[in-house]
Amino acid sequence: MEPRIPSIFSQFRLGAPQIHTKMGLLLPYQLKKSPASLLFSKQGLLAVVYCLVFIYICTLFFGSNKSRDNFFAENHECVNRKTESLEFDELYKRLPEVVNQCSVRGRLNIQGFTNTDETKYHVMPTEYALQPRHDCTIISLGVGKDVEAEKQMLAALPHCKFFGADPVNDTNADIYPEVGKFFNVAVGGSNGIMRANVLEDQYKFKDVPYIDIAAFMRNLVKKTVVDQIMIDIEHAEYPMLPFLLKTGQMYKEGVTICQINIEVHNPSPEQKQEFYKYYHLMMAENQYTMLTASTIIGHIRLFMINHADEECHQRYIGDIYDRPYTTTTQKPF
Ligand SMILES: *[C@@H]1O[C@H](CO)[C@@H](O)[C@H](O)[C@H]1NC(C)=O
Numbered sequence: 001m002e003p004r005i006p007s008i009f010s011q012f013r014l015g016a017p018q019i020h021t022k023m024g025l026l027l028p029y030q031l032k033k034s035p036a037s038l039l040f041s042k043q044g045l046l047a048v049v050y051c052l053v054f055i056y057i058c059t060l061f062f063g064s065n066k067s068r069d070n071f072f073a074e075n076h077e078c079v080n081r082k083t084e085s086l087e088f089d090e091l092y093k094r095l096p097e098v099v100n101q102c103s104v105r106g107r108l109n110i111q112g113f114t115n116t117d118e119t120k121y122h123v124m125p126t127e128y129a130l131q132p133r134h135d136c137t138i139i140s141l142g143v144g145k146d147v148e149a150e151k152q153m154l155a156a157l158p159h160c161k162f163f164g165a166d167p168v169n170d171t172n173a174d175i176y177p178e179v180g181k182f183f184n185v186a187v188g189g190s191n192g193i194m195r196a197n198v199l200e201d202q203y204k205f206k207d208v209p210y211i212d213i214a215a216f217m218r219n220l221v222k223k224t225v226v227d228q229i230m231i232d233i234e235h236a237e238y239p240m241l242p243f244l245l246k247t248g249q250m251y252k253e254g255v256t257i258c259q260i261n262i263e264v265h266n267p268s269p270e271q272k273q274e275f276y277k278y279y280h281l282m283m284a285e286n287q288y289t290m291l292t293a294s295t296i297i298g299h300i301r302l303f304m305i306n307h308a309d310e311e312c313h314q315r316y317i318g319d320i321y322d323r324p325y326t327t328t329t330q331k332p333f
Pocket residue numbers: 169170173174184
């Protein structure tokens with residue numbers, strides 16, 4: 001009974017010197033440091049100033065980055081705001097003006113390539129796109145006996161391979177090989193043989209094979225990334241429009257188009273509705289941004305870029321934009 005209590009005390013007594021020893025070890029260490037702490041506080045003050053400057057720079061950096069992030073979104077929002085209430089007739093009429101008002105094209109390095117009656121636009125490649133491991137594919141649907149724009153493109157983009165298709169063989173089959181491979185076929189939205197009035201030496205009816213753009217990519221071009229496609233196919237673009245959506249057969253087969261120059265030909269009332277439907281699906285997908293638009297005798301020429309696709313982004317947009325909305329399939333605005 002008695003020996004137990006002292007034994008506890010003795011443990012305390014044994015413990016106490018140990019604590020003192022520790023404090024004794026700590027004390028000189030702190031005392032040694034305290035003269036230096038005066039100097040350290042000056043450094044500390046400097047550090048605080050540096051930190052504030054750093055935070056200020058960070059704010060500037062992220063602030064400007066934020067506006068960079070958003071420029072395609074701003075473009076989208078602007079076009080949406082100005083067109084959402086328009087009926088199909090009005091939309092077709094107003095769209096070119098709206099596209100040009102909202103366009104963020106000033107942010108991109110766009111070059112024009114002119115043939116005898118029009119200009120095709122192309123966002124020039126980033127350093128990434130010019131790396132030899134990335135090929136470049138440029139397609140002309142509807143050659144129209146004129147390859148001036150393609151020739152200029154080839155001069156500016158010598159790493160690109162060109163593929164052209166036109167139901168008219170005459171002249172096109174002779175001149176297109178100056179830039180690339182020619183296919184004597186009508187590319188559109190379905191497959192078959194059509195009796196077409198085509199200009200050879202004179203206008204005459206001829207059986208012309210036609211294939212849809214997904215089959216054209218799969219069987220003839222055989223590339224999965226299209227850097228540029230120029231579509232001028234005399235109203236056959238209307239049945240092709242659904243193929244240019246993410247829900248279309250071509251995208252399902254893994255083909256991505258980075259840039260599109262398309263001539264939307266003076267539509268019939270039904271075609272205006274087809275365009276209207278395509279337009280709203282395209283806006284909802286938020287994959288393409290329309291950068292330029294012009295009108296000529298009822299046709300609309302549109303130039304657009306795929307801002308959402310990873311590969312297209314790296315090839316033609318790069319660091320100036322961070323693709324903030326691409327992880328979600330759709331971003332409603
Ligand atoms: C198309 O034109 C090329 C070059 O002139 C010629 O070699 C070829 O036979 C033509 N094809 C048809 C189907 O007329």
